[in-house]
Amino acid sequence: MTRTLTVALALSLTACGTVPTTPSGADSDLRNYDQTIYEQTSLADEALFDRLGGYEVIERFVNDGVDNVLADERINHLFEGVDEENLRFQLTEQICDLSGGPCIYSGLSMEESHFGLDITEAEFNALVEDFQLAMRDNDIPYGLENQVIALLAPMKPAIIRR
Amino acid sequence: MRLKRLVIALALLVISLSVQAQGGRLLATGGVSQFEGAGGGGLVPWALIAGYGTEDEIGGAAHYTYLHTDRYGLQSGGVKLGFFDRLELSLTRQQLRVDSEVVAATAGALVSGLSPILGPADPLSASNTRIRTDILGVKLRLFGDAVYAQDSWLPQVAFGLQHKRNKDFDDGVTVPYLGNVGVPALLGAADANGTDIYLSATKVFLGVPFGRNLLLNATARATKANAFGLLGFGRRVVNPLDGTLLDEDTDYEIEYGFSAAMFLTPSLVLGGEYRTQSSRLENQPVLGLLGAPDLAEEDNAYDIFLAWFPNKVFAITAAYVDLGNLPFQPDSEAAYLSLQASF
Numbered sequence: 001m002t003r004t005l006t007v008a009l010a011l012s013l014t015a016c017g018t019v020p021t022t023p024s025g026a027d028s029d030l031r032n033y034d035q036t037i038y039e040q041t042s043l044a045d046e047a048l049f050d051r052l053g054g055y056e057v058i059e060r061f062v063n064d065g066v067d068n069v070l071a072d073e074r075i076n077h078l079f080e081g082v083d084e085e086n087l088r089f090q091l092t093e094q095i096c097d098l099s100g101g102p103c104i105y106s107g108l109s110m111e112e113s114h115f116g117l118d119i120t121e122a123e124f125n126a127l128v129e130d131f132q133l134a135m136r137d138n139d140i141p142y143g144l145e146n147q148v149i150a151l152l153a154p155m156k157p158a159i160i161r162r
Numbered sequence: 163m164r165l166k167r168l169v170i171a172l173a174l175l176v177i178s179l180s181v182q183a184q185g186g187r188l189l190a191t192g193g194v195s196q197f198e199g200a201g202g203g204g205l206v207p208w209a210l211i212a213g214y215g216t217e218d219e220i221g222g223a224a225h226y227t228y229l230h231t232d233r234y235g236l237q238s239g240g241v242k243l244g245f246f247d248r249l250e251l252s253l254t255r256q257q258l259r260v261d262s263e264v265v266a267a268t269a270g271a272l273v274s275g276l277s278p279i280l281g282p283a284d285p286l287s288a289s290n291t292r293i294r295t296d297i298l299g300v301k302l303r304l305f306g307d308a309v310y311a312q313d314s315w316l317p318q319v320a321f322g323l324q325h326k327r328n329k330d331f332d333d334g335v336t337v338p339y340l341g342n343v344g345v346p347a348l349l350g351a352a353d354a355n356g357t358d359i360y361l362s363a364t365k366v367f368l369g370v371p372f373g374r375n376l377l378l379n380a381t382a383r384a385t386k387a388n389a390f391g392l393l394g395f396g397r398r399v400v401n402p403l404d405g406t407l408l409d410e411d412t413d414y415e416i417e418y419g420f421s422a423a424m425f426l427t428p429s430l431v432l433g434g435e436y437r438t439q440s441s442r443l444e445n446q447p448v449l450g451l452l453g454a455p456d457l458a459e460e461d462n463a464y465d466i467f468l469a470w471f472p473n474k475v476f477a478i479t480a481a482y483v484d485l486g487n488l489p490f491q492p493d494s495e496a497a498y499l500s501l502q503a504s505f
Contacts, residue, residue: 037367123186151312
């Protein structure tokens, strides 16, 4: 069965397991959607990954984003007992992969990694806000921040109320 | 008067809730308060549900808006609640202040038109008058996800009603020969009350264009309103001297509203809107006898606005609004300021 694995904005709580993947398209084999509207209309020559400044930049704002999340009393209870280093790694890999970088996310699908957590839309948004702040703290231009969020937004249905 | 007190009491409640707790939606995704009370831009309702409540929460907003243009000033104050990002209920009081110059000019036109027939009029001392409208709004989100579904061009679509009751339809101003009349009835409106029915489609494009977030909205509205209901609903022209019906038009017409808004920064939104009007009161035969048949002609309205969301509690919107023709003021350019508290 061809199964498109969905990728994370988020809480890859047990995202160390490897699930067999089947590539579904040229752009990415890790998303549960085809292309965002901004990707469909983009005239940019470079991938978002390169415009962001590459892996190290993503790693830096993901680390700050995870720090924000773990300090955020709205949602940090969801991360109790989570392997923090793995979370940072998987989130960096996901954004690298989604933004067109040379990474292949190998963690669990979004449905799998959030199964049983019953995450609300408000908790999902709290994480988005924590990552927006992290990108601003790392001087990611607002336009690129919006495009990162646009890549993560369509994953909401796969993450909440699981 | 009772309703005004109710709106003020509810507004204080909403403001106190707003400073205490916030809903879980992202900044600015409830829009601001449209002058008729719905969540939207300034002129046009959007398909977004007001406030910051998610699908699990109740949100809400209170607003006060003032629009000023020379001889007219429009205040709008209201409250709304958003239930589970699905249903929005709103209650709004509008009050239009009409300058004494407009009243005097209307009276002057009547005197000059009718004195050859009816003899000299009693002397008149014109004063400011007001036209109040109460608006009960309901908006139901039907389908679509404006913000998150970035993989789809399908907009968020909502169905809405705005029931309006004009409190000063046939009362409030004294004019020569006719005595105590209301401005809407005098200008030829048929009814004090009316219900607008609308469909709104809204989509937010994250990161498009120039990396900015862009909101586009289109609204179609079935309406009988004259000047948004401030001049009543429909058209019924009656000979004021003998009461015979000259003409009547109380059918719904479809009018349109369009909005575009772009986030310049995470908290600053620049936008523009356009809204068509029916202009049912133009070419009015009785006013024609007085030499001003198009006194209450309506033009399409547009605005350019800048909304600032310093946090989820408060939003401030400043706008330039062009309303076109108003009675005795053919090119009405208005300054608009709106404050909103939400939760």
